[in-house]
Amino acid sequence: MGKPTTPRPPAVPDMKTGADLAAVLPITAEVKDGHLFVGGLDMVELARTQGTALYVMDEATIRQQLRDYVKWTRFHWPDVDTVYAGKAFMSLAMCKIVAEEDCSLDVSSGGELAFALRAGFPMERIYVHGNNKTPVELIECLEAGVGRIVVDSFEEMERLSALAVERGLTQSILLRVTPGVEADTHDFIMTGAEDSKFGFGRNQGLAMQAVKRAIELPGIEFEGLHMHIGSQIFALHSFAKAIEVIVEFMREIKDATGVEVRLLDTGGGLGIAYGLPDEPSTIQDYGKVVVDGIKAECERWGLTVPRMAVEPGRSIVANAGVTLYTVGSIKEIPNIRTYVAVDGGMSDNIRTSLYDAHYEALIANKADQPREMVATVAGKHCESGDIVVNDAPLQCPEVGDILCVCATGAYCQSMSSNYNKQVRPAVVMVNNGTARVIVRRETYDDLMKCELG
Ligand code: LLP
DSSP, X not given: OOSOSSOOOOOOOOOOOGGGGGGGSOTTOEEETTEEEETTEEHHHHHHHHOSSEEEEEHHHHHHXXXXXXXXXXXXXXXXXXXXXXXXXXXXXHHHHHHHTTOEEEEOSHXXXXXXXXXXXXXXXXXXXXXXXXXXXXXXXXXXXXXXXXXXXXXXXXXXXXXXXXXXXXXXXXXEEEOSEEEOSSSEEETGGGSOSSSEETTTTHHHHHHHHHHHSTTEEEEEEEOOOOSSBOXXXXXXXXXXXXXXXXXXXXXXXXXXXXXXXXXXXBOOOSSTTOOOOOHHHHHIIIIIHHHHHHHHHTOOOOEEEEOOSHHHHGGGEEEEEEEEEEEEETTTEEEEEESOOTTTXXXXXXXOOOOOEEEGGGTTSOOOEEEEEEOSSSSTTOEEEEEEEEOOOOTTOEEEEESOSSSSGGGOOOGGGOOOOEEEEEETTEEEEEEOOOOHHHHTTTOOO
């Protein structure tokens, strides 16, 4: 991941109002009395009562996305598990929503597992990821009774086997395979993903070696395969291509060992609209390509259709979220650009500096006005790369305005930091006219809680 999604045209005032930004906003977004509303609540009022910077998550959008995945994958095959990738946005409230929607949860560290445990998430619905799970993390997983561990290396497999045998357990595992197909934003590149720190390369024979070892080792049970070809993918044929490769590998496994893959997890990666020009694929089309693709390839090779799993992260939460900031200063550099500085920045959204990500922005208290200028939204951190949105069409800003950055629900709070000892913003879940603080704003005491003097 790292590329902007759709090549961006030069920024010009586009005269769009908040009402024109529906494609990147939560499903409940509306403009009333000149203000942006989400979840039935006035974002300007919410910013005033909760303070800024503030992450806002719309519960209705999150639930709808989870339900869409369940619906449009099971539409084609009854046994498909929707596994939310917790790395996109993880909190206790989020774990509970995922549990209530009967979905599973992908955790990729002991910390994420601790959240799932604290939230009372059903452990049999946990998938554990990571290319270097520590022995301590493996023990935590075994003791918690997680559903499956996605094994990523030979060392990990041996370690897990020994730890499970010591405890008299048998742990179900998937093997992560790199199919040799790397998804680019709009296309796929064959062989690219072979150079990857993740998984066992199929083309080098390592994946087959791993399957054979998994079948013979005690304490682990080989249930199936996992792959993840990338993130923010627009072109569904990248998934189709990778599915062809992995199902053919399933046939090779059957030929070589007689064992059939019982669970095939095709990872996450469906792209979302960050900018108005972005046209991501729908969950409905994704479900068809993935699930029908697996079925067709299995039929081609005479294999039993396995249980399936998909692991979406970004496409569940990204458009459910917005970040609200207060405009603190406006610097117009004649003939160059206008900087609008806000009370957050790279500590709450690192994606712009890290990936050159692009976002749409609007002024929540002028949501019915056209975006008649272009400005760069800058953060408050001590470096010039601290930009939240480069060259954003925007309503004319004034100090004190509430600036809303759209589609920040994924990989913003989860990748946040305390750089410059900035406290992390609160997260407010909105739904049907009510606001619930699900993560409170940090305090200076929080910043010092690990300091021993
Ligand atoms: N499953 C596995 C094994 C993954 O590694 C990931 C994401 C997902 C599922 C979920 O993928 P999604 O549906 O969210 O694309 N920090 C980057 C994204 C890194 C994604 C890492 N793995 C960003 O901000 O764009």
